[in-house]
Amino acid sequence: MGTQPCRRETTTVEGTWVLAEPAKCSYADDVTAAVTCPPDRSRALSASVAAKRLKKLECELGRQEKSLKEAHALIALLMQARGLMLGGRGKLHPPEVRRRVLRIIDEAAAAGARLSIACRLIGLSVRTLQRWRKPDSASDGRPTACRRPANRLDEREKTRLQELLNCSAFKGLSPRQIVPRLADQGLYMASEATMYRLLRAGKRTSPDREGRTRKQANRGRSASGPNQIWSWDITCLKGSGQRKFYYLYLVMDVFSRRIMGWRIHTAESARSAAKLIREVCRDNKIDPTRIILHADNGRPMKGALMLNTLRRLGIVPSFIRPRISNDNAFIESLFRTLKSRFFYPAKGFSSLQAAKAWVASFVGWYNGAHLHSGLGYVSADDRYFGRDAALLERRARLYERARSERPTRWTRAARGWPQAESPAIPVRTGTFRGLVLRPCASPSPP
Template identity: 45%
Template sequence: MTAVPQRQNVMALVAEAVVAGARQEQACAAIDLSERTLQRWQDDARAAVGDRRPARVQKPVNALSELERERLLTVVNSKEFGHLPPSQIVPRLADRGEYLASESTIYRLLKQNGQLAHRRAEKPSKPRARPRALSATGPNQLFSWDITYLPSSVKGSFFYLYLFMDIFSRKIVGWQVYDAECSTLAGAVMRDICTRERIAAEQVVLHSDNGAPMKGATMLATLQTLGVMPSFSRPAVSNDNPYSEALFKTMKYRPAYPARPFANLMAARQWVGAFVHWYNAEHRHSAIGFVTPEQRHAGLDAALLRERTVVYEAAKALHPNRWSGDVRNWELVEIVHLNPEKGNTLNSETEAEPLTLKQAA
């Protein structure tokens, strides 16, 4: 709202322009003011009442009376309707030949009285805190895993790919295809990974979503025996496990991904084995400086990236007129984050929080 002193100043300027020969409409347009607003201000000034809008009380003529509001609240809170939303109450009243108010009016009345949420006898939703921020500065510190379906030749039946990856190096450290989905099989794969990678107790954090195989008693007992700390995503939030989700998309969008279902379990295992070899040993991963996951897992990426920088510096020295700025950035990605706090990035130089075996959020 425009204060009264400002109104008086604007009216004085317009009056001065009119006396100088300008039309009132043009004077108002020059200051982006509606002529009707100016007339209302002038009427308020003549009546010496100031701005009358805040004191104006507008009540629809068709509004419910207090008695009607009380009766409506009594009906919607009765034993018959107390557990139903207005969208269910209105048609039931209509079937009995009654009309008390529209659905939107009932919603508005309930909201005004603080009765709009959880009218039914159901468990209210609980707020879910995001998973604890984790980070890795080397291989075999932070793993992510998930299960994806692979189509079989039998409609409605699937094979299940268990896939474990090292988030720091992006290497697929373990996988297996089964015809069932259970925590016992997942525990067996994880036990094999710890043996091959020589994982010590309290060395690795394993992140996954909230599926039954991930939180099954057998899997949790296996992790406890191995000294691996579990970390879980929020229910139904796939973004909390982005590395595994991205890996599945890379796999299923490969040109070599079969257009037809797998004929049997062995065919599925053979195809996944070939994909894992390509991904680990041949694929230059864009997020880790275009080195292969195996090279990064083995610690060879730093030397490779330094050699690339030397090559580019030499090329620039040979033909400096072909370079408008610095050479391509081949810096080593030293830290990788999972579910970072706001402000952290994949290449953040902030010191990583040490990974300790505490119960993850």
């Protein structure tokens, strides 16, 4: 309670009554004064205290009724807002949703809810609601907006690019493969994203089956040059008859992903594998004592004849870790590329000679023409013979020149063509643990 001024009566020495100076009195002083003052004065003070307490209770009751009314309005708002997906910066709300939101918000405000709390409860801001009330903002203009970027292709360039994407020279290739091939020819026409947009506009699907290269942590020994780490494996090729298969033995250089040698047999055996390794080293004129040969734990890989051959040649055998499926990922990725080619015979090979002829053409394409995503889109031969650095540098100069000629077409820096990092593989050499891998120079091109 507030303090009230009052007058107090005192008695002097002569016994006469005088009035003291006004003083500030609290609620307790009012009660004390009502007791000690004369009867008429006490009744007046008691009535004043009661009136003040009544007024305070009436105010508190009004606030409680207002809060209860707002609570009922917010509960009704939540019931009406069921099924509405609102909020989120940049979210598109159709006109019918906007009208419904405005209606239920107005009803809640008329029922006693505060506008800020009602908007926050359904996930909108007051500013958004104010914008929706304007006649020119009754509907979202983004679906009907006509945006023409300043750096778009003109009709002549678009027609030329569509003809290039449909030509036979790039049949079966995705824009990720087409762009570096054009760069090697000294041409820049558009980015990969623009080519993909044109393919989608024409309702064409890209034959792209390769995922984007992900940078992996160094989880083993790195190959800093060719002929340091080889990987080999065997895969089945379906024959024409039921339960008839041919077995493709394949050796790959991990650093360049180049296929060093291959053979096709009708069965798996350690003798055929040992013969393949000897012939690959002889045909490529390679010193085998510099090589670590990585393989899985299959029977031909761990056969006694195969291990003895490796020891005589000076090759260090390495095997994948037990129950680890991706320790030989590079050659498994090669097999996936082999079997996902659009000209791979889905019904199988009619004979052993047909299988050998097809694999021979694939190896020539893979080593010399296929641009490997993990190598910065250069071929395996370019990487193996050390031609990739100059090739990537020419591409970078081409893009810088294209950007300087037409800067309005570029909203950011030109695409970089970095050289691929050295691949790593988890080498397990067993009794050969501790061997130091000696780097060797890039071999001379044939």
